[in-house]
Amino acid sequence: MRFMRRVSRPPATRPGSKRFSGLRRLTFVAVAALLVAISFLGLGYYAAEEGFLGRVTLELNNIGDLPLPTSADRILVLAPHPDDEVLGTGGLIQQALAVGADVRVVFLTFGDNNILSFQSFLKRPVLTPTQIRAMGETRRLEALSALDVLGVAREQVTFLGYPDNGAMRLWRTHWSGAEPLWSRWLNSNQVPYQEAFSPGAAYSSANVLADLTQILAGFQPTMIFTSHPDDANSDHQALWLFTQAALFDLGAPYDAIPVWCYLVHYGSWPQARNVQTGNYLLPPTALLRADMAWTKFLLDDAQLATKTAALSKHASQLSLRPAYLESFLRANDLFARVDPVQLSAPLFEWQGIEFRPLFGSPKASLLKHLAPGLLLDEFDLAAQDDDLQISVATRRPLSPRQILVVWLFPHSAGTPFAETPKLEIILNSRGLSRVESLSPDMRDAIRFERADGRMVLRVSRAALGDPDALFVSASMHSNGIVLDRAGWRLVQLAPDPLRPIEPDPQPGVLHARWEQDADPTADEALPAP
Template identity: 35%
Template sequence: MKNSCQLKVFRRIFFGVFIFASFFLAQNAFANPSGTLPEFVSSDKVLVLAPQPDDETIGVGGAIQRAVKVGAKVKVVLLTNGENNLFAFIVYKKHPFLGRKDFLRMGEVRRQESVKAMTWLGLTENDVISLGYPDRGTLEVMARHWDQAGPFRSALARAEKVPYPGAMSPGAPYSGESILKDLERILSDYKPTKIFVSHPADANRDHRALYLFLRVVLWNLDGKINVPEIYPYFVHTSGWPKPRGYNPTLKLIPPPIFSESEIGWLTLLLAPEEVTNKYNAIQDYPSQIKYAPKFLISFARENEFFGDYPVVNISREMSIDKVLKGQSKPRSVLSYAREGSDLLVRITLKRRINKKLGVSLSLLPYKKGTLFASMPKVEVKVGLGGLHVKDQLRGVALKGVRFGSHGNEIEFRIPFAILGDPDYILSSAKTALKDLNVDEMAWRVLSLER
């Protein structure tokens, strides 16, 4: 009997220690990133690119304060006004939203929230630039709305052009050219030394889109401005950050999807006063806090982190067997290679391929000296209907595109001629069961050896 009681006590102690150790390891898995964010200096010109109002605060609120403190200039650019967050608005206003004007009115509310929040971080309304492009639509614009394809139409706000009089280019069509033009103008005039931008692996599609637009703008301005330092920040993935709520003494660590990634994370440790100011700034977004009261304040912690995937250099000798560590298992993985005049892309899925699973590969090529708007925007799909290739919204002839599959791997072969013989390619892939996305892989930058 005595031995039985001792065994029960031992088990309780063991499992208590195990649970504590598991939590400690989870909290410290990224406690020692590869480096610290470089110090700001008074000559810095910092540009913060935010997909929706509030991202600038939760992702970069500490960095903004640190830059202002040393006398650096800081500008914040809002890609969208965040007008399509239907459920948040219903909770905030406590009544249903039906009309176009309701959504546009809430977009202006969100812009004003950002302006007010910036005062906690040391900025004024003159430091905030609103572009007013379609919330939850900018990745669609990047992939499908260029040149002669026509503007994107926002579903809830029912707009095809920038509807806000106070935006940088009111009345500009919802097209890729419009977004590029605004961002190029900002970078050309401001000439930033450091740019903070949303992450290419973020679950929010506008976050991914802003990163892609920035990449194209920087290629377009190559040789015209000094190359700025780029620091992507991460906001959205399922079940993160943990624990939810205000925990100012806890570290903010990258989510598990990055546990095997190639990213060298940089961290910025915040002073207690900076954490408090960031928390107070977050409180100035009531339209979002009422809907998800514990999410935004989860980012008011003792640090911020930043990091990007390295550029994938596709040489003539690179083997397709070289796997890119983009996101951790069991996420799907992309691999790239070059064979003669073809690009080879292998997608290793987290599940075996079956008839219900559709696979989509996106390729956005860039060629020096050629307008990006006129370059192909290719999507290759494999599913129940076989193989389909689109350039923006238009179906195109297969022209040598091939694919094969085995087990949980699918391999595409795409002639570079279809891609316009590019210097760079922005690439991603996703899997879906019918219309439900199963896995959406991070966007990567491919650099092709000439």
């Protein structure tokens, strides 16, 4: 019957034919070659950006020495996840204990969201909230074992238990009046661990801030070591932000405590993986900036051996990325003092401040070279009269699918940080799209205009509570994908009477500029100690 007749295909397109198989192999080879080329392009760019190809030479003697703790010091180590305490401060902790200093270690999370590591460690899927909580407990015990190797007693270790990979969402959107953050991995919106500092506490920014404030006030540290604001991991950024906010709320003398930052995640950094006991840990080239004073603590052979033994206790993490974690087993710990941007000190001074993408080498910079028209170019901040002005330049106008998000989180003396306005300003191709804030009337306090190809926002300082400091960040998105992202900066708005007054190039206007593209070929070096 005709309707039952088989219709044959041309042999050339039949799936089992040699020609089809050849086309499939050719396509596979072409795609593989493209991926390899992109990989080499990325690795080559990263290596060049970090100075690995000799673009910038940084010697160890260009980095100052960390002020050594004494028996009178109280050292507070703040770690986003278990294992960060060893990677960032494994040598420093030993030195502090050796001289009789008090040491306390506080973890923001239980590290319960590293699903791939858990599955690699257990050799089976880890999917349910019960399984994930069990792995959080495993990581807590690993951290206690590692700190025991370093010499820290269990009673000096605290776990807050806030959501792993959720701290930045807490910081941005879960302040007063907002619903607690919901963790789908843990099926919970509150701290689920009885061993935590505040078990049952809702996942909210106010609770994180309250816990850190209580710990700081109770321990009264003389030195604080915490994660770096330019770290590529959002939990690391958020912990630095919460720490600064807690110090603001406590005021003097806490706001004068030196805070040292350690870096863990930054693209291809550190260069050369696996154990590098004979080499030194040096800063990424992109983070050699005027507002970062890098210092080192040199480990002796015994301290390095102990740090190595401590890291081995984090077996669940070493199962997936041993080469990366072991690359921190070097002859020094590395720290940076990150100074606030002095916008209005004094009132008549211009200042040029670098504002690089958060990922310096990784996510943003490679994309910047492949699609340079998409990204942030400059971000200027100025205070004039009663307004705070933000001027943003992109390499080309925003498309209808792209948005620019600017965050402004002010601090005002005398006002708890949790109660200050938190602004999320969203710009699109047409201009000001919307404003998210704790204060419902904030949109009326923001004006938008275009000037010389730039987008300019004017924000009433009074509506912000006449702040003396401001946390600032920005990011660019397309269809939900982050194209470029700038690390958070702390901007000091109050004038500093100790600095000399210089001639005003433009009366009444205070400027600070972040530029995305410093000349990568220019020699960058830290001042000799």
